[in-house]
Amino acid sequence: MRALIRYLAMLRQYPSAVAGLGIVVGTVLFALTAIIVIPYPEAVRLWRGGEGMWTDTPRFAPPAWTNWFSGANLPTTIRLDSADGDVPKMREDLGGGLTEVHLTYAFDYPFDGFPQELTVFFTPTFEASRPNASLTWHTPDDREIRVGDVTLRSAETFRISQDTRLERRLGGLQPEIGLFADPADPTRPLKGRYELRVSGLVFEEAADIDAKLVVYGQVHGWAGTDHRRRDLGVALLWGAPVALSFGLLAAVGTLVTTMFIAALGVWFGGWIDALIQRITEVNIILPLLPILIMVGTFYSRSIWVLLLVVIALGIFTAGIKSYRAIFMQIKQSGYIEAAQAYGAGNLRIVTRYMIPRIVPVLVPAFVSAVPTFVFLEASLAVLGLGDPVLPTWGKMINDAQANGALFRGYYYWILQPAALLLLTGFGFALVGFALDRVFNPRLRDV
Amino acid sequence: MADAPLIAGGVGGGAARRRRAAASSFSRVARFTAFRLAALLATVVVGVYLTVLIANMGGHVDDIRRSTIREGVAMVVGMDPEIRRLPQEQRQQYMQDLIEIQERRLGLDRPFLLRSFSYLGSALTLDLGRSEFLVSDSGSRQVRLILLERLGPTLLLFATGQLLLFFLALVGGLMLSRRYGNWIDRFVIALAPTSAAPPWFFGIFLILIFAALLRVLPFGGMVASPPPAEPLAYALSVLRHLILPVTAIVISAVFLSVYAYRTFFLISSSEDYVEMAKAKGLSSQAIERRYVLRPTLPYIVTNFALLIIGLWGGAIITEQVFSWPGLGTTFYRAISVTDVPIIVANTVLYAYLLAVTVFLLDFVYAIVDPRVKLDGGSR
Numbered sequence: 174m175r176a177l178i179r180y181l182a183m184l185r186q187y188p189s190a191v192a193g194l195g196i197v198v199g200t201v202l203f204a205l206t207a208i209i210v211i212p213y214p215e216a217v218r219l220w221r222g223g224e225g226m227w228t229d230t231p232r233f234a235p236p237a238w239t240n241w242f243s244g245a246n247l248p249t250t251i252r253l254d255s256a257d258g259d260v261p262k263m264r265e266d267l268g269g270g271l272t273e274v275h276l277t278y279a280f281d282y283p284f285d286g287f288p289q290e291l292t293v294f295f296t297p298t299f300e301a302s303r304p305n306a307s308l309t310w311h312t313p314d315d316r317e318i319r320v321g322d323v324t325l326r327s328a329e330t331f332r333i334s335q336d337t338r339l340e341r342r343l344g345g346l347q348p349e350i351g352l353f354a355d356p357a358d359p360t361r362p363l364k365g366r367y368e369l370r371v372s373g374l375v376f377e378e379a380a381d382i383d384a385k386l387v388v389y390g391q392v393h394g395w396a397g398t399d400h401r402r403r404d405l406g407v408a409l410l411w412g413a414p415v416a417l418s419f420g421l422l423a424a425v426g427t428l429v430t431t432m433f434i435a436a437l438g439v440w441f442g443g444w445i446d447a448l449i450q451r452i453t454e455v456n457i458i459l460p461l462l463p464i465l466i467m468v469g470t471f472y473s474r475s476i477w478v479l480l481l482v483v484i485a486l487g488i489f490t491a492g493i494k495s496y497r498a499i500f501m502q503i504k505q506s507g508y509i510e511a512a513q514a515y516g517a518g519n520l521r522i523v524t525r526y527m528i529p530r531i532v533p534v535l536v537p538a539f540v541s542a543v544p545t546f547v548f549l550e551a552s553l554a555v556l557g558l559g560d561p562v563l564p565t566w567g568k569m570i571n572d573a574q575a576n577g578a579l580f581r582g583y584y585y586w587i588l589q590p591a592a593l594l595l596l597t598g599f600g601f602a603l604v605g606f607a608l609d610r611v612f613n614p615r616l617r618d619v
Numbered sequence: 620m621a622d623a624p625l626i627a628g629g630v631g632g633g634a635a636r637r638r639r640a641a642a643s644s645f646s647r648v649a650r651f652t653a654f655r656l657a658a659l660l661a662t663v664v665v666g667v668y669l670t671v672l673i674a675n676m677g678g679h680v681d682d683i684r685r686s687t688i689r690e691g692v693a694m695v696v697g698m699d700p701e702i703r704r705l706p707q708e709q710r711q712q713y714m715q716d717l718i719e720i721q722e723r724r725l726g727l728d729r730p731f732l733l734r735s736f737s738y739l740g741s742a743l744t745l746d747l748g749r750s751e752f753l754v755s756d757s758g759s760r761q762v763r764l765i766l767l768e769r770l771g772p773t774l775l776l777f778a779t780g781q782l783l784l785f786f787l788a789l790v791g792g793l794m795l796s797r798r799y800g801n802w803i804d805r806f807v808i809a810l811a812p813t814s815a816a817p818p819w820f821f822g823i824f825l826i827l828i829f830a831a832l833l834r835v836l837p838f839g840g841m842v843a844s845p846p847p848a849e850p851l852a853y854a855l856s857v858l859r860h861l862i863l864p865v866t867a868i869v870i871s872a873v874f875l876s877v878y879a880y881r882t883f884f885l886i887s888s889s890e891d892y893v894e895m896a897k898a899k900g901l902s903s904q905a906i907e908r909r910y911v912l913r914p915t916l917p918y919i920v921t922n923f924a925l926l927i928i929g930l931w932g933g934a935i936i937t938e939q940v941f942s943w944p945g946l947g948t949t950f951y952r953a954i955s956v957t958d959v960p961i962i963v964a965n966t967v968l969y970a971y972l973l974a975v976t977v978f979l980l981d982f983v984y985a986i987v988d989p990r991v992k993l994d995g996g997s998r
Contacts (some may be wrong), residue, residue, distance in 0.1 A: 445847030460969035544815035
């Protein structure tokens with residue numbers, strides 16, 4: 174314990190180590206936040222939820238903070254739902270079982286760009302006779318534009334921005350542009366208060382109409398959205414615990430086992446040592462990634478199965494040779510002989526006398542190995558072998574690649590997970606470097 | 620001028636000694652090489668056998684065999700007008716019999732342990748029948764042809780990248796060790812932790828900057844489309860497409876390697892024999908070449924070998940990110956359509972590539988380290 178404190182104190186002398194430790198602690202806190210804010214089942218639901226999950230978000234929208242840099246105030250999504258009470262609803266009895274339902278969707282539009290899409294989702298309640306609804310659009314300069322009429326089924330989606338008749342009425346402008354355009358300068362939207370009035374006609378006593386207006390923005394949330402309208406924030410948050418646990422578990426699993434096996438091989442020598450050497454030689458030429466790919470395609474894509482394979486293939490690596498060299502020296506030491514003289518057993522000598530001596534080499538190696546495995550997990554996901562249910566950074570990059578994000582200019586989609594990956598990897602690598610210097614005095618002065 | 624004959628005599632004697640030394644070192648290296656080659660072949664066989672075992676745990680290699688047989692039999696039956704005239708049931712029966720005979724001939728009815736050895740043979744020669752979906756550029760569906768066609772581009776890309784990396788790291792390490800502590804030195808040390816990221820990761824950023832934003836270099840591929848007809852223009856086009864992926868490979872490892880070599884040179888230049896050489900008044904170049912570089916070369920080669928072995932792992936994604944038409948991209952396409960024969964054969968081919976890498980570096984190691992003897996065998 175005292176040794177640990179001393180090493181930590183020495184670490185303080187390296188500013189890069191302090192920065193690295195800061196990043197590592199930050200990443201861990203970030204990961205913990207993710208787990209607390211979005212529990213695992215919720216994360217899976219948000220990421221895999223199917224079509225209905227993401228209807229209220231735009232497609233390919235960069236994060237909202239890009240507005241700070243672009244200078245233009247691009248629209249965010251506006252969502253008004255009469256079922257949530259966002260919208261004043263009036264019922265007017267026309268007699269003869271006929272009721273008119275008035276819904277007024279009023280919202281401010283202070284943005285510099287046009288919305289991406291415009292859609293009304295109707296959810297009427299009725300027994301047999303299908304209600305009607307007619308929609309009119311009121312602009313801030315008091316123009317009134319008839320949008321259209323619909324006969325409602327049990328769930329009707331009216332995509333205003335895809336209505337070709339409305340487009341013709343607006344003089345060939347796409348509805349999401351034509352409805353917002355400033356008549357003086359149709360390339361710019363008119364800022365101010367817009368209103369969409371829905372008047373529905375229901376033919377039954379108990380029948381009612383609820384509807385949700387979504388004005389899809391061009392930017393969304395703090396992380397943006399992807400091709401399936403998913404909020405990337407979920408994946409950015411949940412990528413952290415997945416990456417960290419994969420990296421840490423793989424590093425612990427491989428290094429500790431490697432060290433133990435190297436120690437056993439050196440201590441017992443003979444055929445055990447020879448066997449370990451031969452296994453290592455075979456293992457070095459076994460291509461790790463292709464075998465992981467084989468396992469991923471043929472058996473299971475679960476990240477935990479792949480983790481086990483990574484550990485299994487990562488035990489007999491080149492590290493075993495360098496540990497072996499160090500153990501060989503240790504084995505010759507006098508104190509081992511002394512331990513044997515007082516009758517210490519094999520296991521005791523290996524665990525109490527040999528392994529503690531190698532910890533100074535092991536700790537930096539461990540910290541430096543974490544980013545390798547973090548990137549390995551990302552690599553697998555980029556190849557399309559990501560865990561089927563978990564949202565990860567690598568899967569985001571894979572989706573982005575598959576949708577030509579770099580080519581089409583959706584840079585945020587790749588840059589955000591890449592930046593987080595780099596930050597995580599860099600933090601561990603910085604600490605590993607400094608630890609290497611602390612534990613290996615020969616490196617210290619150079 | 621007075622001591623000129625002395626030097627000449629010295630040189631003459633040295634030449635004879637050197638010739639003798641060269642002959643003995645040649646036989647030493649040859650014997651070592653032969654030994655290593657045999658050992659590596661055995662290792663490859665074991666490695667490929669393990670690959671086959673892993674692949675066939677779900678019966679995948681069996682399935683490859685069965686579908687190849689089925690296809691062959693269907694072809695034979697389809698070509699024969701006599702059989703085609705038979706009624707449906709009889710024809711089915713005939714086909715079934717043929718398939719069974721073939722399966723027995725290939726030993727598919729025997730226990731897996733016996734069969735696995737025949738698989739080993741076909742995997743070692745990449746004779747894994749036909750692909751399920753992918754087709755080679757020449758239109759063949761032979762797994763071996765598809766993969767061998769892709770081997771060239773992969774070797775071109777990675778040999779270029781790795782050689783460049785090696786020399787840059789070596790020269791950079793030497794230069795920094797000569798005057799360590801200046802701002803370049805500190806800059807390289809600060810950047811060394813970035814080597815935690817694999818080449819494809821830097822590739823994404825390079826594509827973003829040079830292809831998407833600046834539009835000066837291509838997004839990917841190996842040659843412009845349509846490929847130039849003139850050989851010189853073709854080579855130039857390939858060179859242009861090489862720039863980004865090679866840069867990605869180099870950047871991903873160069874800072875760490877320069878840092879490692881520089882540190883190593885610094886440590887070994889504080890050895891007593893180097894101080895002694897300095898005291899003798901030798902030029903700093905001579906000291907560097909004979910007293911610093913020579914004894915550290917084996918370490919550098921080993922270090923480089925491990926680096927390259929690590930780089931091969933990232934090769935698949937690096938190629939895929941740059942749409943480089945090599946083994947990695949083929950592998951990626953095979954994964955996305957689950958083309959089992961290609962996946963198995965590609966894994967085997969990567970095992971071969973790793974073995975060849977290990978062998979070449981062992982060979983270099985034996986040349987640079989006179990202490991390597993046959994009985995040493997391993998490092």
